[in-house]
Amino acid sequence: MTSRDTGRWIIPKGYVNGNSTPSKAAEKEAYEEAGLRGSITSSIPLGIYTYFKRLESGEARAATVQVYLLRVTERLKKWPEKGERKLSWVTTKQAVDLVEEPGVVPLLRRLMEFEDTLATAGPVTSRSIRAKRRG
Numbered sequence: 001m002t003s004r005d006t007g008r009w010i011i012p013k014g015y016v017n018g019n020s021t022p023s024k025a026a027e028k029e030a031y032e033e034a035g036l037r038g039s040i041t042s043s044i045p046l047g048i049y050t051y052f053k054r055l056e057s058g059e060a061r062a063a064t065v066q067v068y069l070l071r072v073t074e075r076l077k078k079w080p081e082k083g084e085r086k087l088s089w090v091t092t093k094q095a096v097d098l099v100e101e102p103g104v105v106p107l108l109r110r111l112m113e114f115e116d117t118l119a120t121a122g123p124v125t126s127r128s129i130r131a132k133r134r135g
Contacts, residue, residue: 004084
């Protein structure tokens with residue numbers, strides 16, 4: 001999907017508010033920003049990256065993002081930010097070429113290492129990820 005301000009290709013992200021957990025916040029952002037429902041496959045993030053968020057004042061502030069994998073179960077026709085972004089379903093390899101956030105690209109490449117397993121497997125655990133990297 002694209003960002004609302006610059007139109008660059010990104011992944012859904014947002015803030016953890018109140019009693020929420022990072023993984024629950026990720027599920028919420030996928031719904032609000034891309035109209036996706038599903039479940040996070042592991043409480044352990046795929047990875048973490050930092051980027052500089054430009055505030056309305058023009059100031060740039062460092063923000064750290066935990067990236068979680070979402071097993072999508074439903075694509076909605078209506079969602080809060082519909083029409084504010086472009087959405088496209090692409091392969092992970094295509095996403096590597098589209099996404100300009102430097103911290104996201106290594107995570108996408110990491111995902112490519114075990115995406116075939118994800119397509120057919122149940123929930124992902126940290127153990128299955130480590131086993132795939134070793135094998």
